Amino acid sequence: GDSVTQTEGLVTLTKGLPVMLNCTYQTTYSPFLFWYVQHLNEAPKLLLKSSTDNKRTEHQGFYATLHKSSSSFHLQKSSVQLSDSALYFCALRGGSGTYQRFGTGTKLQVVP
Amino acid sequence: GGIITQTPKFLIGQEGQKLTLKCQQNFNHDTMYWYRQDSGKGLRLIYYSITENDLQKGDLSEGYDASREKKSSFSLTVTSAQKNEMAVFLCASSIVGTGGIYAEQFFGPGTRLTVL
Numbered sequence: 001g002d003s004v005t006q007t008e009g010l011v012t013l014t015k016g017l018p019v020m021l022n023c024t025y026q027t028t029y030s031p032f033l034f035w036y037v038q039h040l041n042e043a044p045k046l047l048l049k050s051s052t053d054n055k056r057t058e059h060q061g062f063y064a065t066l067h068k069s070s071s072s073f074h075l076q077k078s079s080v081q082l083s084d085s086a087l088y089f090c091a092l093r094g095g096s097g098t099y100q101r102f103g104t105g106t107k108l109q110v111v112p
Numbered sequence: 113g114g115i116i117t118q119t120p121k122f123l124i125g126q127e128g129q130k131l132t133l134k135c136q137q138n139f140n141h142d143t144m145y146w147y148r149q150d151s152g153k154g155l156r157l158i159y160y161s162i163t164e165n166d167l168q169k170g171d172l173s174e175g176y177d178a179s180r181e182k183k184s185s186f187s188l189t190v191t192s193a194q195k196n197e198m199a200v201f202l203c204a205s206s207i208v209g210t211g212g213i214y215a216e217q218f219f220g221p222g223t224r225l226t227v228l
Contacts, residue, residue, distance in 0.1 A: 009152060034216065043116075043202065043219035044155070089154060098143055098162050099170070100217060104154040 002027045004092045006103035013080055013110055021075040021106045023064075023090035032093040033073040034100060035064060039086045047075075047088070085110045114139035116220035118203050123225045127195040133188045133223045135203030144186040145204040145217065148172055155202065161186055190225070197227040 003026045013019055025031060031050070038044040048059040050066040050073055057064060062077045075088060087107050091100040116137045125131045137144065142163050147155040157170030159178035167178055177189040186203060204217040 006154075036217075043221050045219065046216040049216065091155075099145065099157060099160050099168075101157070102147075102155040104152060 002029075002092055002094055002101045004033075004090050004101055004103040006090055006106050008106045009104070010107045010109065013108070015082055015110050015112055016079050018078050019076065019080050019084075019108065021088055021090075021108065023073045023075065023103060024071050025073065025090075025092045026071065027092060029093070031066065031068065031071070031073075033064075033066060034091040034093075035062070035073075035075050036089040036091060036102075037086050038089065038105075044087075044089060080108070080110045082110050082112065084108060114141075114218070116203055116205060116218060118201075118220040118223050120223060121221070123223055125190075125193040125225065125227050127193060127227060129190075129193045129227075131190040131193055131225070133190075133201055133203075133225075135186045135188070135220055136184055137186075137203075137205040137218075137220075138184065139205055139218060140183070141205035141207050141218070142183070143206050144180065145206075146170075146176075146178060146186065146188045147202045147204065149200040149202055149222070158188065158201075193225075193227040195227055197225065200224050 005024045033050040035047040036044040037047045053068045089105045090103040119134045145160040146158040156172045161180040164183045179187045200222045203220040206215045206217045
């Protein structure tokens with residue numbers, strides 16, 4: 001079946017450094033992926049979603065590229081800010097297209 | 113724009129009790145979802161409903177019932193609360209159809225359950 005793997009549970013970084021949060025997937029369907037962000041005591045909200053193979057998508061300084069060859073959709077930012085501290089979920093469109101399968105999430109903690 | 117409302121915000125129950133969580137959305141979305149969020153386990157799908165009167169089981173449906181009373185509302189029942197259970201239940205909605213296959217989900221603020 002479909003699955004999403006996020007290998008890091010917690011990432012701690014100093015403000016201003018680059019970050020990459022890993023997301024790999026398995027599916028027998030054409031892949032479509034999402035990144036959601038959840039700040040403390042808030043609801044998750046969409047950060048960005050995938051486009052075509054090898055095309056980068058960007059939003060609010062974050063970017064990700066779908067690579068079908070490696071089944072990956074890693075989230076990156078060139079310079080993290082304190083306000084980026086949050087829980088980040090990668091999600092894969094389910095086979096039927098009407099649901100999404102979420103990864104376990106990565107908590108990003110940015111320190112001064 | 114729109115909003116998703118979940119009630120109650122906090123729910124405290126006793127072991128074995130039947131507990132109901134409610135969700136309302138005014139996006140006019142077709143599809144609604146219930147997720148359970150546990151620390152370190154991400155969001156696990158309990159039930160979803162593609163349209164009014166439809167119900168689909170997710171990966172975690174055992175121990176839960178759901179009801180889609182009308183397009184705007186979706187309820188979840190914990191059939192028998194487990195002692196010391198603590199979790200956040202999130203409701204979400206999205207459009208469905210050709211565009212809905214790729215549509216984002218909009219989430220409510222959650223109901224935090226504690227079972228004594």
